[in-house]
Amino acid sequence: MARVPVLLLALFAAALAAAPAAALGGRGARVGGWGPIPDVTDAHIQELGGWAVEQHARLTSDGLRFRRVTRGEQQVVSGMNYRLFVDAADGSGKSAPYVAEVYEQYWTKTRQLTSFKPAAN
Numbered sequence: 001m002a003r004v005p006v007l008l009l010a011l012f013a014a015a016l017a018a019a020p021a022a023a024l025g026g027r028g029a030r031v032g033g034w035g036p037i038p039d040v041t042d043a044h045i046q047e048l049g050g051w052a053v054e055q056h057a058r059l060t061s062d063g064l065r066f067r068r069v070t071r072g073e074q075q076v077v078s079g080m081n082y083r084l085f086v087d088a089a090d091g092s093g094k095s096a097p098y099v100a101e102v103y104e105q106y107w108t109k110t111r112q113l114t115s116f117k118p119a120a121n
Contacts, residue, residue, distance in 0.1 A: 034083070037072040045069050049086045052100035056116040063091040070097070079105030085119060 037045055049069035057064045067087040075081040082102045089095045097119035103112045 032076065034073045034075045034081075037074050037082070040069045040072050040084075045072060045082075045084070048082055048102055048104070049084045049100065051111065052084060052102050052113050052116060053086060053088045053098070055113040056098075056100070064088040064098075065090075067095060077103075079103060079108075079110065081114075 039045070046069055049072075050066040053064050053066035056062075065088060067089055069084050069086050071085045073083040075083075080103070082100075082104065084100045084102065086098050086100055087095050088098055099115070099117055099119045100113065101115035103114055104110065
C-alpha cells in the first residue's frame with residue numbers, strides 16, 4: 001500500500017518539473033532552471049528591484065536609490081529566486097547598473113536579499 005502514495009508523489013514531481021511556467025503562477029520559469037523574466041515592467045518585478053536596492057542601502061548606508069529593473073532571470077525553487085539587473089543612483093544622482101539576487105516564498109511571506117553587487121560591464 002505504501003507504494004501507491006510514493007508512485008503518485010513521483011508522478012506529481014515529474015509533471016511539475018515538466019509543467020509550463022504558466023501553470024506555476026505565470027512567471028515564465030521551469031522548476032530548477034534559470035529563465036528570462038518575460039516582462040520586467042511587471043509591477044511585482046519593479047517592486048522587488050526597489051526592495052532589493054532599499055535593503056542594500058539600509059545595510060551599507062551608501063545612499064543608493066532605485067531607478068528601475070532593466071532585465072532579469074528567475075528560477076523556480078521552493079519559492080522563486082530572482083536575478084534582477086537594476087539601475088540605481090548614488091547620492092549625487094549618478095546611475096550605475098547592479099545585480100540583485102532575491103529569494104521569495106510568497107506563501108510564507110519570506111523575502112531575502114541574497115546578493116547585491118555592481119554589474120559587470
